[in-house]
Amino acid sequence: MKEIVIISGKGGTGKTSITAALAVLAGKNAVIADCDVDAADMHLLLSPDFAYKEDFYSGKIALINQAKCIECGKCNSVCRFNAISVINNNYTINEINCEGCGYCAKICPANAIEMKDNLTGKLYISNTRLDNTLVHAELNVGAENSGKLVTKVRKEALRIAKETKKDYIIIDGTPGIGCPVIASITGANYIIVVTEPSVSGFHDMKRVFELIERFKLKSACVINKADINQDIVCEIKNFLVLHNVQLIAELPYDEVFVKSIIEGKTVVENDEKCKIKASLETFWEFIQNINK
Amino acid sequence: MKIAIASGKGGTGKTTLSVNLASLLSELYTDKNIVLVDLDVEEPNSALFLQQSILKEEIKYRNIPKWDETNCIHCGKCKEVCNFNAIAQLPKLVFIFNELCHSCYACSELCPTQSLPMKPMRMGTLQMSVISENFYFIEGKLDIGQESAVPLISQTKKFVKDNFPDKSIILYDSPPGTSCPVIEAVKDSDFVILITEPTPFGLHDLKLAIATMQAMKQIFGVVINRAGIGNNEVEKYCSENKIQILGKIPNMREIAELYSKGKLIYHEISQVENELIQIFENTKSLLEHR
Numbered sequence: 001m002k003e004i005v006i007i008s009g010k011g012g013t014g015k016t017s018i019t020a021a022l023a024v025l026a027g028k029n030a031v032i033a034d035c036d037v038d039a040a041d042m043h044l045l046l047s048p049d050f051a052y053k054e055d056f057y058s059g060k061i062a063l064i065n066q067a068k069c070i071e072c073g074k075c076n077s078v079c080r081f082n083a084i085s086v087i088n089n090n091y092t093i094n095e096i097n098c099e100g101c102g103y104c105a106k107i108c109p110a111n112a113i114e115m116k117d118n119l120t121g122k123l124y125i126s127n128t129r130l131d132n133t134l135v136h137a138e139l140n141v142g143a144e145n146s147g148k149l150v151t152k153v154r155k156e157a158l159r160i161a162k163e164t165k166k167d168y169i170i171i172d173g174t175p176g177i178g179c180p181v182i183a184s185i186t187g188a189n190y191i192i193v194v195t196e197p198s199v200s201g202f203h204d205m206k207r208v209f210e211l212i213e214r215f216k217l218k219s220a221c222v223i224n225k226a227d228i229n230q231d232i233v234c235e236i237k238n239f240l241v242l243h244n245v246q247l248i249a250e251l252p253y254d255e256v257f258v259k260s261i262i263e264g265k266t267v268v269e270n271d272e273k274c275k276i277k278a279s280l281e282t283f284w285e286f287i288q289n290i291n292k
Numbered sequence: 293m294k295i296a297i298a299s300g301k302g303g304t305g306k307t308t309l310s311v312n313l314a315s316l317l318s319e320l321y322t323d324k325n326i327v328l329v330d331l332d333v334e335e336p337n338s339a340l341f342l343q344q345s346i347l348k349e350e351i352k353y354r355n356i357p358k359w360d361e362t363n364c365i366h367c368g369k370c371k372e373v374c375n376f377n378a379i380a381q382l383p384k385l386v387f388i389f390n391e392l393c394h395s396c397y398a399c400s401e402l403c404p405t406q407s408l409p410m411k412p413m414r415m416g417t418l419q420m421s422v423i424s425e426n427f428y429f430i431e432g433k434l435d436i437g438q439e440s441a442v443p444l445i446s447q448t449k450k451f452v453k454d455n456f457p458d459k460s461i462i463l464y465d466s467p468p469g470t471s472c473p474v475i476e477a478v479k480d481s482d483f484v485i486l487i488t489e490p491t492p493f494g495l496h497d498l499k500l501a502i503a504t505m506q507a508m509k510q511i512f513g514v515v516i517n518r519a520g521i522g523n524n525e526v527e528k529y530c531s532e533n534k535i536q537i538l539g540k541i542p543n544m545r546e547i548a549e550l551y552s553k554g555k556l557i558y559h560e561i562s563q564v565e566n567e568l569i570q571i572f573e574n575t576k577s578l579l580e581h582r
Contacts, residue, residue: 011302012302038300039301039500080395100375102373103373115375141503142507143471175302175303175468177436178473179440181334198551200335203337210436211436214436258521261493262522
C-alpha cells in the first residue's frame with residue numbers, strides 16, 4: 001500500500017482538481033485523504049455522506065476564573081503572545097492569540113487560571129459517490145494548524161486502507177512549505193508537485209522541491225496550464241532535468257476545470273475533448289507502475 | 293492606513309491584487325508613502341512583479357532556549373512546564389526540539405538554576421527595497437525546513453511599524469488559509485480585502501475566511517477575481533449577507549499570461565486599472581462610514 005501526496009507550493013495551481021481526478025481513476029482501490037484542513041475543498045466534488053464525525057482537540061487554552069483573580073497582572077507580564085488584556089476591569093484571555101503554553105497558569109499566585117482542552121476542528125470519514133472512503137477535516141476559525149490535524153487525517157486514512165486492503169492512499173496536501181505541508185509529506189511514498197508556468201508558480205515549486213529533497217522523498221511533477229507561458233515551461237523542464245525529477249503530465253489551460261467544479265464533477269468525468277482525460281489516465285498509469 | 297489582502301483559498305489573486313494596487317496607488321498618491329509588505333513568508337511572490345533596489349537585508353531570529361549544563365540540577369521542571377513537548381529529559385541530558393518550541397519562555401524563566409537561557413535561532417530573512425520615490429517593498433522569507441511562519445510574520449510587521457509613519461498606505465499581502473499565519477498577518481489592520489473566485493471552491497473558502505474575519509471583528513469587503521468564469525453564487529451569498537463587493541477583476545486569458553510573465557496588469561489593461569481605483573474608493577468609503 002502506497003501513500004501518494006499531491007502538493008504545489010503555490011495555491012490555485014489545480015492541486016485539488018487533479019487529486020479528485022486521481023480519486024476517480026483509482027476508484028474502489030484507494031482511500032482519499034484531504035490534508036488541506038485549512039480550506040478543504042475536495043469533498044465538494046466527491047459527494048461524501050459524512051458517516052462518521054469526531055471532534056478534534058489539540059493543545060490547551062487558558063481560562064481565567066474571575067472569582068479567584070486578584071488582578072495582580074502577573075499573567076499579563078509573562079505572556080509572550082499578547083493574549084491577556086484588561087477588558088471591563090477583568091483580565092481576559094484573547095482565545096485567538098493564546099497559544100496554550102500555560103505559563104500564565106503556572107505562575108498565577110491565586111491559581112485562577114485553568115488550562116482547558118482546545119477544540120481545534122472536526123474530522124470526517126465518509127463514503128463517497130465513487131464507492132471509496134474520504135477522510136477530511138475542518139479546522140476551526142483561527143485555530144493553530146500545527147500539522148496535528150493533518151497527521152490525524154493521514155493516520156485514519158492509513159488505518160482504513162489497511163483494514164480494507166486498499167493499494168493506494170491519495171492525499172491532497174496544503175499550499176506553502178510550513179508545518180502542515182511537512183506533516184502531509186513526511187514518510188509518504190511518492191510526492192506529486194502540481195505547478196503552473198508563471199513566475200510565482202515556478203518560484204514556489206523550487207522551494208517545494210528543496211523541501212522534498214531535504215526529506216529525501218521520491219517525487220514527480222505535473223505542469224498545469226502549460227500553454228500559458230512556453231518560456232517558463234522550458235525553465236521548469238530544465239529545473240526538473242537538473243534535479244532528476246520526472247515530468248509526468250502537461251495539461252493545457254482549460255476552463256473545463258472550473259466547469260467541472262461547478263457541476264460537482266471531476267475533470268476526467270467532464271472532458272469532451274478527452275485530451276486532459278487521456279493525460280491524466282497516463283499519469284495514473286505512471287503512478288501504478290512506480291509502485292511495481 | 294493598513295489594508296490586508298487575504299483569501300481562504302490559495303491562488304485566487306492575492307498577490308496580483310496586492311502588487312497592482314500598491315503600484316497604482318504609488319502613482320496616484322505621490323504625496324504619500326506606499327508600503328507593500330509580503331507576509332506570505334512561506335511562499336513570497338510579490339517581489340517577482342517589481343523592479344526593486346534593495347536597501348536593507350536582515351537575518352531574522354526567534355529566541356529559543358539553549359541548555360547550559362553547568363548549573364543544571366536535572367530537576368525536570370523545564371520538561372514539566374513545556375506544553376509543547378519540546379523538551380526531552382534524559383538522566384544527564386536536556387534536549388530541546390527547536391521546531392516544537394513556541395518561544396513562550398516558561399522553561400527558561402522558571403528554571404531554578406537559569407540553565408535554559410533564551411538564544412536566537414535563525415528562521416528567515418527580511419528585505420526592504422525601494423521601487424520608486426514613494427513606493428517601498430518589504431518581504432519576509434522563511435528558511436526552508438522552518439515550520440512556523442508566525443514569528444517571522446510578526447517581526448516583519450514590527451519592522452514596518454518601526455520604519456514607516458502611520459500616514460503611509462500599507463498593504464499586507466497575506467498567506468492563504470484561515471489558521472494562525474493569516475490571523476497574525478491580518479490582525480491590527482484597518483481593513484481586509486478578501487479576494488475570491490466565483491466557483492464552488494472559491495465560495496466555500498470565502499465563507500471560512502469571512503467567519504475568520506468576523507471572529508476577529510475585522511472590517512472587510514470582497515473582490516471577485518476571474519469574474520465571469522464560474523457562477524453567480526459568490527455574488528448571491530454576499531448580497532444575502534450584506535457583504536460589500538468592492539470590485540471585480542475580469543476573467544481574461546491575457547491577464548493570466550501577463551501574470552505568468554511577472555508583469556503588472558493595470559499597465560496593459562485599462563479595465564483593470566478602473567476596477568482597482570473602484571476597489572480602493574470603496575475601501576476608503578467603508579472605512580469612513582464604519
